[in-house]
Amino acid sequence: MTSEYTPPKVWTTDTETGGTWASINRPTAGARHEQALPEGEHPLQLYSMGTPNGQKVTIMLEELLALGITEAQYDAHMIRIGDGDQFSSGFVAVNPNSKIPALVDKSVIPAVNVFESGHILLYLAEKFGCLLPQDPATKTVAMNWLFWLQGSAPYLGGGFGHFYAYAPEKFEYPINRFTMETKRQLDLLNNHLADNRYLAGEEYSIADIATWPWYGNLVLGKLYDAAEFLDVASYPHLVRWAQEISERQAVQRGRIVNRAWGEEWEQVVERHSADDIDQVLAKQPK
Numbered sequence: 001m002t003s004e005y006t007p008p009k010v011w012t013t014d015t016e017t018g019g020t021w022a023s024i025n026r027p028t029a030g031a032r033h034e035q036a037l038p039e040g041e042h043p044l045q046l047y048s049m050g051t052p053n054g055q056k057v058t059i060m061l062e063e064l065l066a067l068g069i070t071e072a073q074y075d076a077h078m079i080r081i082g083d084g085d086q087f088s089s090g091f092v093a094v095n096p097n098s099k100i101p102a103l104v105d106k107s108v109i110p111a112v113n114v115f116e117s118g119h120i121l122l123y124l125a126e127k128f129g130c131l132l133p134q135d136p137a138t139k140t141v142a143m144n145w146l147f148w149l150q151g152s153a154p155y156l157g158g159g160f161g162h163f164y165a166y167a168p169e170k171f172e173y174p175i176n177r178f179t180m181e182t183k184r185q186l187d188l189l190n191n192h193l194a195d196n197r198y199l200a201g202e203e204y205s206i207a208d209i210a211t212w213p214w215y216g217n218l219v220l221g222k223l224y225d226a227a228e229f230l231d232v233a234s235y236p237h238l239v240r241w242a243q244e245i246s247e248r249q250a251v252q253r254g255r256i257v258n259r260a261w262g263e264e265w266e267q268v269v270e271r272h273s274a275d276d277i278d279q280v281l282a283k284q285p286k
Contacts, residue, residue: 022168024084030092037090040075040272047079047091048101050259052157052213052223053117057101058271059254060121060131060209065274066250069128071107076257076271118150121206131206142200145207153214155181165224183230189215190235198241208245213255216242253277 013027039045044061048054064072079085079100086098095102095115103114103123114123125132133139159178163171189211192199199207214223219235219242221227232239245251256266257277265284268277 024082024087029096029098030087031089032084032087033089035085035088035090037088037094038077040077042073042075042272043071043105043107044074045104045106046074046076046101046258047094047103048076048258049079049081050255050257051081051100052153052217053099054101054258055213055217055255056117056210057103057120057124058257059213059251060124060206062250062254062257062277063209063248064124064128064130067130069130072124072128074271076268078258078260078269080260116150118146118210121146121210125206131204131209133200133203133205138200138203142203142205142207145199146210149207149210149214152185156185156214156218160226161224164226164229179230186215186219186230186232186235186238189241190238193237193241197244204245208241212242212245212251216245217255220246253281256280 037045037047046057046061048057050058058076061072061074061076079091079102081100085091086095086100091102092098094104094113097115099115101115101117101120103120105112105114105123105127114120122132133142155178159174160182163174163178167174196202198204199211215238217223218230219227219232219239221232256262257268257271259267260269261267263284265280265282268280271277
């Protein structure tokens with residue numbers, strides 16, 4: 001027996017829908033409780049969590065520091081999205097959309113609030129003049145893939161990831177629907193990377209930094225435990241790209257910031273100095 005849902009004329013919510021994030025989902029925006037955000041001593045204040053979207057920014061900041069840009073020193077404060085920290089009055093004042101990551105740049109007066117992960121990458125690349133190609137044609141390619149990622153990752157995360165890993169029940173139709181789209185995206189990336197070392201060609205850029213936390217982690221088996229299901233071995237050029245980027249020191253450092261799960265050596269709940277990361281990585285088995 002199967003039952004078909006008949007939508008009402010006007011949708012209302014009166015019960016939780018179930019699933020991992022049901023307790024925080026509401027059809028309204030805005031602050032739900034009063035709470036100020038913590039502040040550190042560095043020019044850049046990041047409020048985030050080590051999800052793929054959060055990893056984009058911490059990897060970017062670690063890449064900037066690796067280039068010797070000391071002005072990119074940052075404090076990374078944990079926003080526990082499962083606890084609803086993103087709905088505090090302080091966080092909503094920085095990002096009215098209540099999504100991580102959010103950045104406050106105190107190096108300018110007045111301070112600047114920056115939200116949406118792709119925009120934060122672009123803001124930092126332009127601020128420091130790094131990790132964004134200067135050649136107009138190559139820059140256009142990088143921006144093409146940056147915007148592709150911002151539009152495509154929701155199909156992977158909110159679509160495939162939700163129904164495959166987080167939904168309270170497994171339903172064949174949405175899993176098949178979003179698996180089809182995810183594999184199309186993997187094939188697209190694989191085809192492009194067959195002829196390009198990085199997404200914009202030979203130059204590593206914010207397009208790679210934005211894309212790796214989603215699609216790199218996925219094909220390396222670090223997202224949704226779905227590598228076998230998606231047959232990621234059939235995308236060798238994408239796997240090559242993912243492995244190469246994973247070996248970058250800044251990526252290894254940035255991916256573990258604002259993380260409170262996994263192995264002990266990959267949990268840097270908050271970052272206020274380079275030593276916070278160094279001490280945790282020192283626990284990694286040799």
